[in-house]
Amino acid sequence: MTLSEEELAEELADGTLTRPPSRARMVAGRFFRSTQGLIGFAVLALMFLLAFVGPLFSPWTYTDKDFTAFMQPPSARHWFGTLQTGSDVFAVTLRGMQKSLVVGLLAALVSTALAAVVGAFAGYFLGWTDRVLSWVTDLLLVLPAFLILAILSPLFGSGQWPLFVVMLALFLWMVTSKIVRGMAISVKEREFVQAARYMGVPPVRIIFRHVIPNLSSLLIVDATLNVSSAILTETSLSYFGFGIQPPDVSFGTLIADGSLTAVYAPWTFWFVAGLLVVTVLAVNLVGDALRDAFDPSSGKA
Amino acid sequence: MDEPVLEVTDLTVSFGDVRAVRGVSYAVRPGEVLGIVGESGSGKSVTSAAVMGLLPPGARVTGSVRLRGKELIGAPERALNSFRGKSLSMVFQDPLSALTPVYRVGDQIAEAVRVHQRVGKETALVKAIELLELVGIPRPAERALAFPHEFSGGMRQRVVIAMAIANDPDVIICDEPTTALDVTIQAQILEVLKRAQAKTGAAIIMITHDLGVVAGFADRVLVMYAGRPVEVGGVDDIYYRSRMPYTAGLLGSVPRVDRRGRQPLTPIEGNPPSPAALPPGCPFAPRCPMHVSACDEEEPPLFEVGPEHRAACIRWQEVHPRGPGRHAAPSDGPRLRARGERSVLEVHQLVKDYPLLKGAVFKRRIGTVHAVARVSFDLRQGETLGLVGESGSGKTTALTQILELAAPQEGRIVVLGHDTARLSRAERTEIRRDMQVVFQDPLASLDPRMTVHDILAEPLRTHGRPDSGRRVRELLALVGLDPAHAARYPQDFSGGQRQRIAIARALALEPRLLVLDEPVSALDVSIQAGVINLLDSLKARLGLSYLFVAHDLAVVRYIADRVAVMYLGRIAEIGHVDAVYDHPAHPYTQALLSAIPLPDPERERSRERILLEGDLPSPANPPTGCRFRTRCPKFRTELTGEERELCVGVEPEVRPVGEDQGAACHYADRRGVG
Ligand SMILES: Nc1ncnc2c1ncn2[C@@H]1O[C@H](COP(=O)(O)OP(=O)(O)O)[C@@H](O)[C@H]1O
Ligand code: SF4
Ligand code: SF4
Ligand SMILES: [Mg+2]
Numbered sequence: 001m002t003l004s005e006e007e008l009a010e011e012l013a014d015g016t017l018t019r020p021p022s023r024a025r026m027v028a029g030r031f032f033r034s035t036q037g038l039i040g041f042a043v044l045a046l047m048f049l050l051a052f053v054g055p056l057f058s059p060w061t062y063t064d065k066d067f068t069a070f071m072q073p074p075s076a077r078h079w080f081g082t083l084q085t086g087s088d089v090f091a092v093t094l095r096g097m098q099k100s101l102v103v104g105l106l107a108a109l110v111s112t113a114l115a116a117v118v119g120a121f122a123g124y125f126l127g128w129t130d131r132v133l134s135w136v137t138d139l140l141l142v143l144p145a146f147l148i149l150a151i152l153s154p155l156f157g158s159g160q161w162p163l164f165v166v167m168l169a170l171f172l173w174m175v176t177s178k179i180v181r182g183m184a185i186s187v188k189e190r191e192f193v194q195a196a197r198y199m200g201v202p203p204v205r206i207i208f209r210h211v212i213p214n215l216s217s218l219l220i221v222d223a224t225l226n227v228s229s230a231i232l233t234e235t236s237l238s239y240f241g242f243g244i245q246p247p248d249v250s251f252g253t254l255i256a257d258g259s260l261t262a263v264y265a266p267w268t269f270w271f272v273a274g275l276l277v278v279t280v281l282a283v284n285l286v287g288d289a290l291r292d293a294f295d296p297s298s299g300k301a
Numbered sequence: 302m303d304e305p306v307l308e309v310t311d312l313t314v315s316f317g318d319v320r321a322v323r324g325v326s327y328a329v330r331p332g333e334v335l336g337i338v339g340e341s342g343s344g345k346s347v348t349s350a351a352v353m354g355l356l357p358p359g360a361r362v363t364g365s366v367r368l369r370g371k372e373l374i375g376a377p378e379r380a381l382n383s384f385r386g387k388s389l390s391m392v393f394q395d396p397l398s399a400l401t402p403v404y405r406v407g408d409q410i411a412e413a414v415r416v417h418q419r420v421g422k423e424t425a426l427v428k429a430i431e432l433l434e435l436v437g438i439p440r441p442a443e444r445a446l447a448f449p450h451e452f453s454g455g456m457r458q459r460v461v462i463a464m465a466i467a468n469d470p471d472v473i474i475c476d477e478p479t480t481a482l483d484v485t486i487q488a489q490i491l492e493v494l495k496r497a498q499a500k501t502g503a504a505i506i507m508i509t510h511d512l513g514v515v516a517g518f519a520d521r522v523l524v525m526y527a528g529r530p531v532e533v534g535g536v537d538d539i540y541y542r543s544r545m546p547y548t549a550g551l552l553g554s555v556p557r558v559d560r561r562g563r564q565p566l567t568p569i570e571g572n573p574p575s576p577a578a579l580p581p582g583c584p585f586a587p588r589c590p591m592h593v594s595a596c597d598e599e600e601p602p603l604f605e606v607g608p609e610h611r612a613a614c615i616r617w618q619e620v621h622p623r624g625p626g627r628h629a630a631p632s633d634g635p636r637l638r639a640r641g642e643r644s645v646l647e648v649h650q651l652v653k654d655y656p657l658l659k660g661a662v663f664k665r666r667i668g669t670v671h672a673v674a675r676v677s678f679d680l681r682q683g684e685t686l687g688l689v690g691e692s693g694s695g696k697t698t699a700l701t702q703i704l705e706l707a708a709p710q711e712g713r714i715v716v717l718g719h720d721t722a723r724l725s726r727a728e729r730t731e732i733r734r735d736m737q738v739v740f741q742d743p744l745a746s747l748d749p750r751m752t753v754h755d756i757l758a759e760p761l762r763t764h765g766r767p768d769s770g771r772r773v774r775e776l777l778a779l780v781g782l783d784p785a786h787a788a789r790y791p792q793d794f795s796g797g798q799r800q801r802i803a804i805a806r807a808l809a810l811e812p813r814l815l816v817l818d819e820p821v822s823a824l825d826v827s828i829q830a831g832v833i834n835l836l837d838s839l840k841a842r843l844g845l846s847y848l849f850v851a852h853d854l855a856v857v858r859y860i861a862d863r864v865a866v867m868y869l870g871r872i873a874e875i876g877h878v879d880a881v882y883d884h885p886a887h888p889y890t891q892a893l894l895s896a897i898p899l900p901d902p903e904r905e906r907s908r909e910r911i912l913l914e915g916d917l918p919s920p921a922n923p924p925t926g927c928r929f930r931t932r933c934p935k936f937r938t939e940l941t942g943e944e945r946e947l948c949v950g951v952e953p954e955v956r957p958v959g960e961d962q963g964a965a966c967h968y969a970d971r972r973g974v975g
Contacts, residue, residue, distance in 0.1 A: 026752060026788070191740045191742065191745040191746035192745065192747055192748040192749075194740075194746075195738065195740065195746045195747075195803075195806075196748075196759065198704045198733065198736075198737070198738045199733060199737065199738075199759065199760045199763060199806075200729075200730050200733030200734060200760075200763055200764065201759065202763075205763070209748075209759070210748050210750075213748075213750045213751075214748070214749070214750055216750070294750065295750070
């Protein structure tokens with residue numbers, strides 16, 4: 001029991017707090033008390049800030065071309081240097097970061113949520129629900145994801161990135177869902193689930209209140225990994241010219257372009273790559289801290 | 302008097318900074334039985350592991366352990382190995398972990414013989430078979446070829462005992478040898494241990510938390526608390542003239558199977574201290590009803606309070622134990638109350654079979670487990686029905702069938718006036734509100750990811766009640782917990798407190814019927830008493846009806862108005878508790894009651910036990926006719942051949958044998974058992 005929980009408890013006793021802390025508040029409290037969580041969260045917040053507020057401070061937008069400076073190293077005029085086309089690296093990097101952060105985080109969230117829901121429903125209800133859901137899972141598992149994304153890529157033209165997120169997510173969730181299904185079967189046998197059933201809690205509510213939260217460690221680790229894989233999948237798709245379509249940019253397209261010129265113009269590659277690594281690390285820190293925050297027994301002697 | 306074979310002096314064990322054992326001294330003489338009792342965590346097992354030299358590497362041990370004058374502490378591993386299993390052997394609680402799963406039982410015992418004796422393989426095997434016979438394994442030559450997993454729990458424990466006595470040891474240390482076993486099997490194992498002791502003349506150290514087992518078995522008793530002996534003495538001194546408030550408290554907190562009447566049990570307040578944070582002075586002080594300020598000054602030493610009787614209490618002269626006393630003569634006839642009018646639960650001819658499956662991937666059905674076979678009982682408003690029976694008798698299955706609120710496989714279940722086969726969705730929800738359940742293991746039945754507040758609010762939300770913090774606080778206060786703890790998680794509480802949370806959750810919706818599956822069997826005696834008292838007072842205050850499943854007959858006698866005894870999926874006997882306990886009519890009930898050890902040494906010494914032979918038969922293949930006939934002492938010894946035919950051919954139904962008492966036996970006959 002930590003100090004602030006104790007304080008909460010005391011408030012409760014005084015009756016000043018009519019609604020005792022909900023689970024969300026407890027988890028948030030634990031999360032922000034861990035150094036890891038704080039650092040990860042701060043870095044990630046900074047990245048978002050940089051990606052969305054940064055461009056306001058730059059004289060260039062990502063579509064601007066400076067025909068007086070091709071392939072120039074960083075300078076006061078172009079903070080991160082310029083590309084072969086005369087684009088400002090700072091501006092395009094931030095634009096790419098916007099896309100990648102949003103695409104990566106959303107795709108990871110959607111895919112983990114999908115895995116959790118499908119796996120938990122299949123494992124909890126078994127029977128025909130399970131058969132149908134498992135069939136869908138297996139089908140998606142054998143489809144060649146990359147090929148399909150490539151074929152569909154013309155659809156992801158300008159403004160269609162949400163579709164891209166959905167498609168990415170659609171090919172990331174299957175393996176996790178199978179694991180979740182197995183774990184849901186065993187959680188279902190646990191007495192607290194029986195207790196809830198005998199209390200009259202409807203099955204769907206049991207799944208969301210008892211089954212899925214008890215798989216949260218797995219799900220959070222999975223989501224964390226998925227952020228990286230979503231960003232990386234997007235990167236490789238874009239590398240081959242699928243995925244995010246020009247004139248829009250993403251980490252993927254930038255790394256693809258930058259890697260060609262990295263040797264003699266390192267600024268075209270290393271700023272993007274560095275930000276990618278920092279983002280992935282921060283996501284992992286947040287993931288670790290969240291997992292601990294969800295599990296009340298972890299980190300206690 | 303003989304020289305002691307084993308002398309332990311000032312033994313201490315610490316793990317890092319935690320002092321788990323703090324100065325234990327005792328001595329046992331050949332042929333003597335020393336009982337060591339204490340609650341879980343009091344250091345009983347660590348003490349014996351230290352004596353055996355079986356502690357994990359991180360443990361620091363000081364003091365002295367002398368076996369026939371030879372010092373064992375600090376002795377080299379080689380020397381220890383020559384003692385272990387030879388002069389000093391051990392029987393553990395879990396016999397499966399003491400046997401190697403991949404070797405045949407006979408070979409394992411032969412191996413144990415050959416480690417310490419220079420004999421040939423053949424001779425060792427012959428000796429092994431003799432030993433199996435001695436511990437009462439039927440057809441020992443044949444069974445010696447079986448693997449451990451092919452034995453039942455009780456039979457495995459016999460094998461372990463056979464191994465323990467293979468080399469005529471001087472001392473046998475038994476660590477909770479019967480805790481995992483059913484009471485009729487426990488009686489058999491205790492008998493085997495006595496026989497083994499008579500054969501080898503060994504001293505036995507019997508470690509247990511069960512005050513009944515010690516009363517009948519031990520000559521002397523050592524009571525441990527917080528890693529230290531707090532009272533040592535002859536068994537009668539400890540039980541009748543205890544001079545330590547903790548011992549007196551323990552004895553006051555056990556319900557008695559041979560006592561009627563409802564004087565509330567006296568639980569010991571609070572929880573045992575954690576060995577890492579002992580209070581200054583007397584470690585029992587925070588829970589002691591006789592505590593004075595002088596107690597906090599220094600830890601009391603063991604005072605000489607009588608011949609060979611010592612107690613660690615500065616006020617020992619003032620301790621006047623109620624003692625377990627004499628058996629209240631069953632003279633005043635069963636106090637039969639008229640049963641209530643309204644029935645809250647009726648079960649008619651309930652049947653539940655499980656398929657018996659084999660194979661890991663492709664499951665084949667190879668038989669049917671008849672877990673519940675035509676069971677009937679009813680429960681009236683304000684009544685408590687105890688459902689007792691050994692494990693596998695079908696208690697839990699019967700409960701689940703009721704709780705599912707679905708149409709049973711066969712038979713009829715009527716809950717709160719509604720037949721479960723014809724329930725609409727709305728009715729089912731309504732019944733779920735009025736019927737709540739409490740499980741055995743509170744840690745498993747409370748979602749570890751939810752705070753106590755969320756746990757208690759869940760039933761309220763589910764049934765559309767405002768989940769106000771006030772109601773949650775009320776509930777916590779109702780079960781004797783601090784309402785300020787609503788923000789904690791179940792893991793932050795002790796076992797007894799967790800069970801109180803589970804009870805609070807069950808009461809949240811003001812139900813009419815509470816189904817309790819072994820609600821106190823996971824708790825220590827001193828804690829158990831508090832929960833029993835709580836259940837008892839809640840029932841009276843809130844007008845609840847309980848269906849109370851337990852294997853502990855003493856608890857059921859204490860809390861229940863009526864009792865149903867189950868055997869192999871059938872009801873053997875049912876009726877008013879006093880009628881059934883004082884004059885059981887079914888031979889199984891008689892055996893069950895006589896197998897329960899009483900925490901009363903004098904009564905234990907004068908009792909005649911009815912020992913049942915063998916194990917519970919498999920419910921997949923129950924005997925024809927009366928299911929109990931393979932173990933029935935009456936069938937075996939009293940009935941004539943002609944009479945037996947009825948038992949073999951016709952399955953007896955429950956027939957009334959008294960005012961509120963019925964038994965499923967063709968030759969039921971009410972008699973008192975000792
Ligand atoms: N899900 C199940 N599948 C197969 N057999 C079962 C199942 N549940 C219980 N049984 C069997 O039913 C019998 C009765 O078990 P149970 O009701 O748990 O007894 P108790 O609660 O009295 O210990 C036992 O033989 C047990 O092995
Ligand atoms: S010494 Fe004091 S606190 Fe300890 S048992 Fe005796 S009376 Fe109680
Ligand atoms: S019916 Fe026969 S076998 Fe069964 S309990 Fe009665 S006497 Fe024993
Ligand atoms: Mg059971």
